[in-house]
Amino acid sequence: MTAILARGLIKTYGDLTAVDHVDLEVGEGEFVGVLGPNGAGKTTLLEMIEGLRRPDGGEVRVLGEAVWPRNGGLQARIGVQLQASSFFERLTVREQIHTFASLYGVGRAPADEWLERVGLVDKISTRVEDLSGGQAQRLSIACALVHDPELVFLDEPTSALDPQARRNLWDLLSSINDAGRTVVLTTHHMDEAEALCDRVAVMDRGRVLVLDTPASLVRGLDAPARITVAPGVLDHAAALELPGVAEVEHDDLDGIVLVTRDPSTVLAELATSRRLDGVRVQTGTLEDVFLSLTGREYRA
Amino acid sequence: MSYHRSAFWALSVAILRGFLRDKASVFFAVIFPLMFLVLFGGLFSSQDQSKVDLVQVGDVALVDELPDGAREAFEDTFEVTRSDDLAAAIEEVRKGDADVVLEQRGDELIAHYTQTEQVKAAITQGTLRALVDGTNVALSGEPPRFSLSSAAVEDDSLTTIQFVTPGLLGWAIAMSAAFGAAATLQGWRQSKLLRRLQLAPVGTGTVVAARIAVTLTIALVQLAVFVGLAAAAFGLQLTGSWWMSLPLVVVGTLCFMAVGLFAGAVAKTVEGAVNLANFLVLPMAFLSGSFFPLDGAPTWLQRFSDLLPLKHLNEGMLDVMVRGQGPGSAVVPLLILAAFAVVITALAAKLFRWDTT
Ligand SMILES: Nc1ncnc2c1ncn2[C@@H]1O[C@H](COP(=O)(O)OP(=O)(O)OP(=O)(O)O)[C@@H](O)[C@H]1O
Ligand SMILES: [Mg+2]
Numbered sequence: 319m320t321a322i323l324a325r326g327l328i329k330t331y332g333d334l335t336a337v338d339h340v341d342l343e344v345g346e347g348e349f350v351g352v353l354g355p356n357g358a359g360k361t362t363l364l365e366m367i368e369g370l371r372r373p374d375g376g377e378v379r380v381l382g383e384a385v386w387p388r389n390g391g392l393q394a395r396i397g398v399q400l401q402a403s404s405f406f407e408r409l410t411v412r413e414q415i416h417t418f419a420s421l422y423g424v425g426r427a428p429a430d431e432w433l434e435r436v437g438l439v440d441k442i443s444t445r446v447e448d449l450s451g452g453q454a455q456r457l458s459i460a461c462a463l464v465h466d467p468e469l470v471f472l473d474e475p476t477s478a479l480d481p482q483a484r485r486n487l488w489d490l491l492s493s494i495n496d497a498g499r500t501v502v503l504t505t506h507h508m509d510e511a512e513a514l515c516d517r518v519a520v521m522d523r524g525r526v527l528v529l530d531t532p533a534s535l536v537r538g539l540d541a542p543a544r545i546t547v548a549p550g551v552l553d554h555a556a557a558l559e560l561p562g563v564a565e566v567e568h569d570d571l572d573g574i575v576l577v578t579r580d581p582s583t584v585l586a587e588l589a590t591s592r593r594l595d596g597v598r599v600q601t602g603t604l605e606d607v608f609l610s611l612t613g614r615e616y617r618a
Numbered sequence: 619m620s621y622h623r624s625a626f627w628a629l630s631v632a633i634l635r636g637f638l639r640d641k642a643s644v645f646f647a648v649i650f651p652l653m654f655l656v657l658f659g660g661l662f663s664s665q666d667q668s669k670v671d672l673v674q675v676g677d678v679a680l681v682d683e684l685p686d687g688a689r690e691a692f693e694d695t696f697e698v699t700r701s702d703d704l705a706a707a708i709e710e711v712r713k714g715d716a717d718v719v720l721e722q723r724g725d726e727l728i729a730h731y732t733q734t735e736q737v738k739a740a741i742t743q744g745t746l747r748a749l750v751d752g753t754n755v756a757l758s759g760e761p762p763r764f765s766l767s768s769a770a771v772e773d774d775s776l777t778t779i780q781f782v783t784p785g786l787l788g789w790a791i792a793m794s795a796a797f798g799a800a801a802t803l804q805g806w807r808q809s810k811l812l813r814r815l816q817l818a819p820v821g822t823g824t825v826v827a828a829r830i831a832v833t834l835t836i837a838l839v840q841l842a843v844f845v846g847l848a849a850a851a852f853g854l855q856l857t858g859s860w861w862m863s864l865p866l867v868v869v870g871t872l873c874f875m876a877v878g879l880f881a882g883a884v885a886k887t888v889e890g891a892v893n894l895a896n897f898l899v900l901p902m903a904f905l906s907g908s909f910f911p912l913d914g915a916p917t918w919l920q921r922f923s924d925l926l927p928l929k930h931l932n933e934g935m936l937d938v939m940v941r942g943q944g945p946g947s948a949v950v951p952l953l954i955l956a957a958f959a960v961v962i963t964a965l966a967a968k969l970f971r972w973d974t975t
Pocket of ligand 2: 360361
């Protein structure tokens with residue numbers, strides 16, 4: 319069964335088309351990332367699928383059910399972390415998650431376990447207003463997952479997290495995905511998408527530009543490899559003469575960069591001439607894919 | 619079903635906790651109106667018990683020869699001291715140490731008093747005039763043809779506290795219901811909690827019911843605290859069908875929650891919503907007789923006040939709590955308040971948006 323089936327989704331705000339004819343199909347148990355510059359329409363797309371915003375056109379089915387009108391049975395099966403944290407005022411961390419748990423008919427013990435999983439045990443009696451940004455975000459994620467939903471939406475879940483919390487959250491998300499839950503997240507971290515997602519969608523100006531596995535996106539980019547050789551090991555002329563090298567760039571700090579479409583040959587050549595010490599090889603990354611698709615200008 | 623009940627309880631507890639931990643809300647809902655009660659009940663009511671200090675200079679036959687019954691009444695009103703020095707006695711009045719100096723020159727009774735104490739001046743003048751008139755009639759030997767007996771419509775014991783408790787309670791309930799609803803609606807919208815709740819499997823009805831349950835609980839606690847304090851400290855005496863104040867408080871609360879929802883639906887920020895609620899409720903409290911009776915107000919103002927829901931809440935509560943009216947007297951105010959609640963809620967619902975945009 320498909321977890322999400324969206325066809326021709328449209329959302330307009332006045333003159334602006336925030337989401338422009340988007341199709342999205344997500345299989346059960348899949349981990350899908352949505353990437354895109356600020357204002358690309360990621361949040362709007364997710365909110366239409368969650369049933370929070372009514373599309374101006376197109377249709378969505380989630381877990382086999384229609385999203386509109388509001389459907390309590392379906393809502394109990396999905397979990398949502400909104401981009402902006404939203405809490406009951408003046409409650410402590412523990413009271414907060416207990417309240418959300420009760421809304422889904424979940425007991426206190428499993429709710430407390432979630433606080434442990436997101437590392438907020440030390441903060442259980444802190445009021446939500448006194449949490450740091452990252453702690454609030456972790457609480458918001460725990461509240462989204464407290465009822466063990468089949469389908470989880472996370473809107474930039476790691477944007478405020480420190481590296482420790484980010485890695486821990488990756489482990490957490492991987493484990494719920496391994497347990498068969500479908501996860502859809504948006505992120506601006508390419509490494510995150512590469513590490514977690516089965517497939518990623520790159521959005522810009524309301525449209526989905528590509529939707530594929532990170533590996534085939536990088537492959538499809540067909541970017542040359544960049545081999546950096548330590549300073550003083552190779553001079554410019556020698557570098558240009560190496561077989562397979564298309565271009566040579568100078569980098570004052572790092573030395574010489576050999577741009578090639580045939581890294582194996584170049585590396586073999588460097589190995590036979592015993593010049594491999596300190597060599598770094600960079601192939602295309604998801605970030606290159608992203609930038610080549612969306613360009614480098616700021617978005618409004 | 620128990621599932622919805624657990625959601626209802628969880629929401630109610632969350633809202634109540636949020637209220638109790640918000641010191642400003644608790645202050646304005648409970649403490650602030652109680653301060654007014656203590657002010658009106660404690661300070662102003664003591665005034666109508668205090669006697670007029672009267673200094674009698676020389677012999678005043680009219681007073682000295684009062685018959686027993688009349689003397690008793692006279693001494694209820696005046697605290698009499700005697701003096702021989704007229705100038706010194708008048709100086710005492712001027713300084714405010716005494717209220718009136720009484721002397722008799724021949725057949726003329728002369729009272730020296732100060733206009734700064736208007737209430738006491740009026741009492742002095744009225745009582746002494748009655749005394750003189752009564753004596754004149756008695757001396758004429760004819761039985762008086764006309765007599766006036768005045769009786770207050772209210773219970774004899776209708777002192778200041780009897781008047782102010784229902785009115786101030788009405789204001790307190792209106793204020794906390796309106797502020798609570800306005801601040802919750804706007805606050806939850808600003809914090810996006812409304813959107814988060816939209817995603818949970820709870821109906822709008824459950825959310826609204828929880829908010830209403832909490833506000834009603836607060837209102838009933840206000841009623842208990844007000845009546846309890848007024849009775850214990852200032853001698854409030856409830857009349858027979860005071861229990862009809864319970865439905866009045868409930869429907870009044872719903873009505874002012876609707877006012878608050880309206881403010882919350884119209885305004886764009888929490889402060890805006892609270893200010894708008896304040897702007898609606900505070901003048902209404904003045905015009906509805908929460909702080910002082912409207913009896914002396916011009917007729918057009920009294921007619922205008924009939925258009926205000928708080929006026930009907932106050933009147934209904936006065937009727938059943940202190941005026942000794944039967945339970946039936948609350949029916950019309952209840953219906954009027956319910957009608958206001960329905961109309962204002964419909965208006966708020968029309969203006970309501972889930973989102974700030
Ligand atoms: N309620 C709204 N009213 C008007 N315009 C809106 C509204 N919500 C979003 N937009 C516009 O729609 C576009 C898409 O917004 P959206 O929040 O979906 O972007 P996003 O991809 O999530 O961006 P970010 O990475 O910054 O979170 C933006 O240009 C935004 O200004
Ligand atoms: Mg977004």
